[in-house]
Structure formats: structure tokens, C-alpha cells
Amino acid sequence: MGNSISNMSKRKPSAGSLDSSSSSDSKKLSLFQRTVRKTSWRPSLGSNSSDSYNSGHGHHQVVPSVDHGSDAHSDLSQHSNDSSTNYSHHGSSSTATSTSPQPYPRMPGSALPEWAMARMCDDGRTRHNVGSAPYMLPNDMTEADRLDAQHYLVRYVFKGNYNVKLDPKAKLNILDVATGTAVWALEMSHEFPNSQIYGVDISPIFPSEIKPANCHFQLCNILDGLPFEDNYFDFVYQRLLVYALSPSQRKQVYAELLRVLKPGGYLQLVESDGVVYNGGPQMELINRLSLETPMRHGVDPRVVQTMRSGLKHAGYANVNSFHIALPVGKWGGKVGELSMQNMRGLGNIWLKGEIGRMSEEEAQRVLDEAGQECEANQAFYKVWLVVGQKPTGESSGPSSPTSLGAVPV
């Protein structure tokens, strides 16, 4: 895997250019994209309003019925209303906390306010400690490794770190919303040496001291608004907040990002709904947990299928959208191997988490079997890329995510 990461990281990011190398990975991916085009958009999660799931640790009501079709069919954000759902949104208390606040390896505890300390949960993982923010994935070093590997995966499939027209020599203000380990922001600071790159996150897992001079990181709960003035950024990037925002919070964030963008500035969103398609029974179990766990926090991962219409409703211009299929398993080459690791990392969280409650041993068994299913059935993730522009008041033509062989939604 180390090999695959370093190969990927050597790839020159190229906004606007389709990598025409005829590697077996590329061939497999495009074959795969053709396959996906034919598949139904409806994930076979088997969830509906009367569905329920017995984890063996109590009976959990599954989600209210929502239309989770893609933009082509409907706009979920128009139908979903947080206040009308029956989720018990426990905020940070829903995953039991077993010990006192924990410091972060990358930031001395003394430098942090109490709310920003991590809390240790009873699955042995730390999480953020902000009650109003529904995000339920861990923020420990294991998760940091997963996020970094995931970055290379996404960068590889979308052929670079951005997919809008930007001049690398220009002096731009660029924002990475929920920057995580800041791997994207750090790379952008090299690609755009004359620009200022800002990153914010609710967990201080970004570098605090040793970083390029044009990189600036700040602790921030984006649900409280962004600490930037209006019309400040030329480019805003937001990736993989699928488990962080309820439908109404997502709308709120779209509006906030519009506020901080300059007229004509670009927004790029990259998301996956976290479902592995074409698996088998064990993969379906993980898929169900990956839906039900966020739903308990008021977060519906399927909303990412409707980002295009969400941006249009929020007032963005020239909104354009693609999705791409990402193989899971060796059948998809090195990319598939890396996304298999990602599946295992995420799956482990769901299986041992607040609904799954499995032991490490049980979880590993399910993951092994799910992995075999993915190989046998050529399973895949779907990843969405959506771009939009802050209106200038005059028509500026379509924004231009590169074609990348991706399938228009």
C-alpha cells in the first residue's frame, strides 16, 4: 500500500486535464464507470419508514422515510426537515464517554479551551466534544491515517486537488472547510505558493506549529459561522462532511460559504454517501450501520446525492456535478486496494460503534467477509464532485469541473 500511496502522490495534479495514461488502474476505472452508469441509483439499504434493526444490543428504530433519490429524481433537502424527524439528537453524549477530556497529539492541551478537548468513548476512540455538532467519527491518530489515505484516493480519482479553473501563480485566498489533518491544504499551499490557504476544523488535528508560511489553521465549529469576512475567498473547498451535517445544517453551511466567497469565486464539494455498492450480506450490514448511526444524530448521508440542487437553491450559479465510481478491492487495482482499506477503517467504526457494539474480533470477522464479497462482486463506492460559483451579477458561463471520465449526475 505504501507503494500505491507514493505512486499516487507523485502524480502531477492537473485541474482541467484528463490524465490519458493507459495504466491498468485507469482502464479498470473507466470500465467500472461504464458499469456504474447502468446501475440503479437507489442503494439497496433496505431502509424505509417501518424498517428497524436489531443489533443484538437493543432494538433501534430505523430512519423515517425520506426520498433518497439523486438530484435527477428529487431534492432531498427540500423534503427533509430536521424538526419534523424523530431522531434523538444527543450531540456528543450519544457515544458514551468513559474518561475525562483528552488532549490532542498535535496541540498541547493547555492551549485548548475545555470544549475543544477530545472525549474518550467506550469504543476506545476519541471524538470531538461539541454537543451542537453531530459529527460522530473519531478524531484519533488511527482516523488521521485513514483521512490521509482517503485524500490520496480522492485526489487520484479526480486527477488533482481541485477541478475548477484557478491560476496557480495568482494571489488567491483559499479555504478548506473542515480541513481534518490538513493534507489537502498543505498540498495546495505548495501548488499555490502566492496564495494564502486557510483551514478550519472542530478538532485540532491539523498542524499547529510546523507548516508552510502561507497555511493558516483555526479551530472552528462551522455551525457557529466562519471567522472570515464577507467576499474573502476566491476558492472554497469542502470534502467529506457527509457525517457532519444534518440537512438543515447543510443548507446553513451552503449559505455561509456563499457569504465568504468573492463574487465569481468557486465552491467545490466532494462527498461520498459512504455506501459500498454491489457487496454482499456482510457489506450490507456495514452499509446499514453506516446509515443508521448518523441518522441517530440527525444526519442523513444520502443528502450528498442532492448537492447540486442544494447549491442551486442556496443561490449558487453555474452549478455542475459529476459522480465517479471507486472500486473496492484488488479487482480495481491499487486504487481498489486502498479503498478496501478505507472501507475496513470506516466499517470498523460502525461495527464497534454505538449501534454495532461488536468486539474487535467480531468486527474483524465481518470485515474479512465483507472484503471477500467486495472482491467477488466488484463492489464500489460512489463519490460526488459538485462545483458552483458565487453569482457576479452577470453570466460567466458554466463552471468547469473537468470531465475526468466521470458520469454527470
Ligand SMILES: C[S@@+](CC[C@H](N)C(=O)[O-])C[C@H]1O[C@@H](n2cnc3c(N)ncnc32)[C@H](O)[C@@H]1O
Ligand atoms: C471525514 S473528515 C474530512 C477531513 C478533510 N476534509 C479531508 O477530506 O481529509 C470530516 C472532518 O470534518 C470535521 N468536522 C465535523 N464537524 C465539524 C464542524 N461542525 N465544524 C468544523 N469541522 C467539523 C471533522 O473534525 C473532520 O476533520
